[in-house]
Amino acid sequence: MSAVAAIVLAAGRSTRMGAANKLLCPVDGRPMVVHAVAAALASRARPVVVVTGHEAEAVEAVLPPGVTAVRNADHASGIASSLRCGLTALPEEVAATVVLLGDMPRVGAVAIDRLVALFEEAPHVAAVAPTWRGEPANPVLIARRLFAEVMRLEGDQGARRLFAGRGDVLTVATDDPAMAIDIDTPEALAALAARDSA
Structure with a gap:
């Protein structure tokens, strides 16, 4: 069975959130980033790597x-x-990694484990890319065979741009709306709270 890791991206500047660092904004009484990290830890993925940057000490704390x-x-x-x-x-023994975004607090371990299971069933693929209602969703799984190309990306380019036109990318529709909910603005955070209380 191949080793699959998890990487949680938690380095962004939260420019659309105003003065607040969105990753530290409370969701259900916990900082937003903790939800993504907890989901990774509750999944089969190991190790779990968290990439920090903006206000790194506060996020790491x-x-x-x-x-x-x-x-x-x-x-x-x-x-x-x-x-x-x-x-x-x-x-080096990691065969693939699930890449999670720190601002998606509703993604759970079940979603991560599904990506891992799909990769184990088709270890020849370069990536497993979920969609929600026809649109790209997150997290995504990236196999080691694609790592070198990801390492060559620059700027604000995510790995998904490498998937286009490849025959070895497994695209899978998800019925989990959490995989399409990211929190970038105060309005999105308020909408999440309102949805949860409805």
């Missing part, structure tokens, strides 16, 4: 035990540098 935190000194350049940091921190 709320992380639960059992994770490896790595700091991206170049986080202001965009998501590509955080992906590189996360991949560099993985042990």
Whole structure:
């Protein structure tokens, strides 16, 4: 059985959230980033690597035990540098990694484990990419065979741009709306709270 890791991207500057660091905003009484990290820890994925950057000390202070935190000194350049940091921190025996976003607090361990299971059933694939109602969703699984290409990305380019036109990317529709909910603005945070209380 192949080893599959998890990388939680938690380095962004939260520019659309105003003065607050969105990853530290409370959701259900816990900082937002803790939900993504807890989901990774509750899944089969190991190790769990958390990439920090903006306000790194504050973010690392709320992380639960059992994770490896790595700091991206170049986080202001965009998501590509955080992906590189996360991949560099993985042990050689890791065959793939699930990449989670720290601002998606409703993604659970079940969603992560489904990606892992799909990869184990088709270990030849370069990635497992979920969709929600026809639109790209997160997290995604990236196999080691794609790591070198991800390492060459620059700026605010995520790994998904590498999936287009490839025959070895497994695209799977999900019925889990949590995989389409990311929190970028105060309005989105308020909407999440309203949805939960409805």
